[in-house]
Each structure stands twice: as C-alpha cells, then as structure tokens.
Amino acid sequence: GQQLNQSPQSMFIQEGEDVSMNCTSSSIFNTWLWYKQEPGEGPVLLIALYKAGELTSNGRLTAQFGITRKDSFLNISASIPSDVGIYFCAGQLVGSNYKLTFGKGTLLTVNP
Amino acid sequence: DSGVTQTPKHLITATGQRVTLRCSPRSGDLSVYWYQQSLDQGLQFLIQYYNGEERAKGNILERFSAQQFPDLHSELNLSSLELGDSALYFCASSPRGLRDTGELFFGEGSRLTVL
Numbered sequence: 316g317q318q319l320n321q322s323p324q325s326m327f328i329q330e331g332e333d334v335s336m337n338c339t340s341s342s343i344f345n346t347w348l349w350y351k352q353e354p355g356e357g358p359v360l361l362i363a364l365y366k367a368g369e370l371t372s373n374g375r376l377t378a379q380f381g382i383t384r385k386d387s388f389l390n391i392s393a394s395i396p397s398d399v400g401i402y403f404c405a406g407q408l409v410g411s412n413y414k415l416t417f418g419k420g421t422l423l424t425v426n427p
Numbered sequence: 428d429s430g431v432t433q434t435p436k437h438l439i440t441a442t443g444q445r446v447t448l449r450c451s452p453r454s455g456d457l458s459v460y461w462y463q464q465s466l467d468q469g470l471q472f473l474i475q476y477y478n479g480e481e482r483a484k485g486n487i488l489e490r491f492s493a494q495q496f497p498d499l500h501s502e503l504n505l506s507s508l509e510l511g512d513s514a515l516y517f518c519a520s521s522p523r524g525l526r527d528t529g530e531l532f533f534g535e536g537s538r539l540t541v542l
Binding site for chain 1: 429431460462469470471472475483485517519529530531532533534535536
C-alpha cells in the first residue's frame, strides 16, 4: 500500500523542549491529520488539515499541510510529561476513495 | 472516552481457532472502520462499512470478514488464526458517512494473542 514516511521514529526530550516531527510521501494527499495514541488507548485526533499551506494550532500543537501536498509537520512547544505517546500522521490520498493511510508513528518520551 | 465501545478488550486463543470482535460506534455515526495495529506494520486499514454496506476494503485477509448490522454495531470475524494475527484490532467510527474527512473516533482496541 501507499507509504507515509514519518520521522523521527522516536524522540527522547527534556520537559520544556520543543518537538518537531514530519511526514512525507511521494504522492499527493487531500487531507493530513495528526493523531496521538497513549498506552492502552486508541488514537485520538489532534489536528486536521484540509488545504495546501494550511497552518493550524491546537494549544501547544501546530501542524501544517505542505504546499506540495506531499508532506506535513507537527510541532509541540514547551513539552510536558503528559505529551508522552505515539504520534501518527495520516492522510487521504487523492483518488483513494477517502481511505486513510497512517504513518508508522513517532514515539515521544518526555523526561521531567 | 471516544464513545466507541469494543469488546472484548483482551482475547487469548490458539492457532486454528476463530474469534469475533465487536464494536459499537458513537451514537449517530454511520461509518465503522476496522484497523489492525502490530509493532512492525503500524496501523493497517482492514475494512469500512457505511450504514450496513461495505464501502472500502484494505489489507484484509480472506480468513477475515466483517459486517455491520442494522443497529450499526459491527463485528470482525477472524478465522483459522495464525500466530501472525496477534495484534491490536481497533474499531473507529466517523461522524460523516459519504464524505469522510479522516476524522475518526477510535475505540480502545481488542488485543488478540494467538498462541
């Protein structure tokens, strides 16, 4: 299936630091979304992006839909311990009949 | 709490067996999706139902089948189980049926272990 390349695979940071992660693809997407999964839970939607160039914030989280429609990034500012989890990018590929493809995730660990 | 309910939470069974996973979507959501999550493959889309009809198919094995009932709950049937079927199985529902936007609400998952 279509691959989303998500990086980094994991991050270990100190509380208070900013975090950046991204997803890239060789194909064009209509929609980019970012989900967070905590242990024992299902993924929860953080931010949804629907237009190329769109920049959207949700509290300390900011995400952008790349101009080329082939990439997206997620930034977390001033990280706190509860930011720990796996962050997934996901996208709806053009012509995919709305199927959602997920990246393999970025495991974030925050050291208090 | 996403409003999506999955049962059972944990299931341990043997190779060759058959299991059924159940999902109740959020109230009012017509679309149900099934995903498989394993360590090496990440979240893999299996199948989607909309208002009782199959709408999209992903990487679902022939040994697996699903259906959505008139009350909109869904079941995922896994048969002739193999060790490699051990994974977390997530159900998700969507508030928009025909014009999905990727905004999915996931349940807590059913962890299947095949011994």
